[in-house]
Amino acid sequence: MAITDRGSEPASQRPAAPARNVHRVAMAQIAPVLGDPERNLALHLEQIELARQQEADLIVFPELSLTGYFVRDMVPDLAVSAAAPEIKQLLRAAGPMAVVAGFIEESPRHRFYNAAFYGEGGQIVHVHRKVYLPTYGLFDEQRYFAAGERIQAFDTARFGRVGILICEDLWHLSAAAIMQAEEIDMLLCVSNSPARGVDGPTIRIAETYEHLCKSFAQLLGAVVILVNRVGFEDGLCFFGGSMAVGPDGRTIAQAPTLDEALTVAVFDRGDLRRQRVITPLARDERLLLTIEELNRIKRQRYES
DSSP: OEEEEESSOOTTTSOOOOTTTEEEEEEEEOOOOTTOHHHHHHHHHHHHHHHHHTTOSEEEOOTTTTTOSOOGGGHHHHOBOTTOHHHHHHHHHHTTSEEEEEEEEEOTTOOEEEEEEEEETTEEEEEEEOSOOOOSTTOOGGGTOOOOOOOOOEEOSSSSEEEEEEGGGGGOHHHHHHHHHTTOSEEEEEEOOBOOSEETTEEHHHHHHHHHHHHHHHHHTSEEEEEEOEEEETTEEEEBOOEEEOTTSOEEEEOOBSSOEEEEEEEETHHHHHHHHHOOHHHHOOHHHHHHHHHHHHHHHHOO
């Protein structure tokens, strides 16, 4: 497991910075074991300890990091509530560090969701249920999962206002519009994207994710963190390529392709102010106009 620290000097040479301004986010690019929550929990605990050694403020794991991706008929057996003992164990292990991980959530009405939680201070702050479930090509999520019904931001102790998206959610303009209206400071996207469009050393899907992350960062004036898994599952190769992008669209940190790695991205919240002064897109956004036009389109499409 490689450990890289991008965007800063080694800890021994790094000057002390005000905790409220400079943040360290550990991107845990792991290869979960399909259908083995015990081994995956141990892998998470190992990564949390490594992130603590790297003085991370937040560690982010990929989509469905506690179960693996192609769970199919195993969904009911692997599903847990957000209050499950294994999730509480992760929160305790993280201590003061915030943590994001992917799991299969079972609701009180026994619906199953592809979900990710954000926890800090030993408590779950927010759970996002994947809204857009791909069922095309090699994907068949709608057969096994219920779709989430909200894209909602939340407030955190360290990072300001944060939003979480899961993989396919990032591909939809509606998610960008909602997150801009929510005025987020950081967007976390957890993903399980296999390598597609391979052309020699180029992975086209990786290029697309890079474009999406940079576009979201600039449109939202926010830091964007993408954490994608690696490894092989059901004959498919997951490419990794996790990245952190600043609000100006520049890459802060980049994890390797194909290999497991814990990559620490360092950013200064002052960059948010600078970018929003230079390009005040959120200030000039006309939310009420957007709502009115969407309502007009809805009436034309569904009521005519």
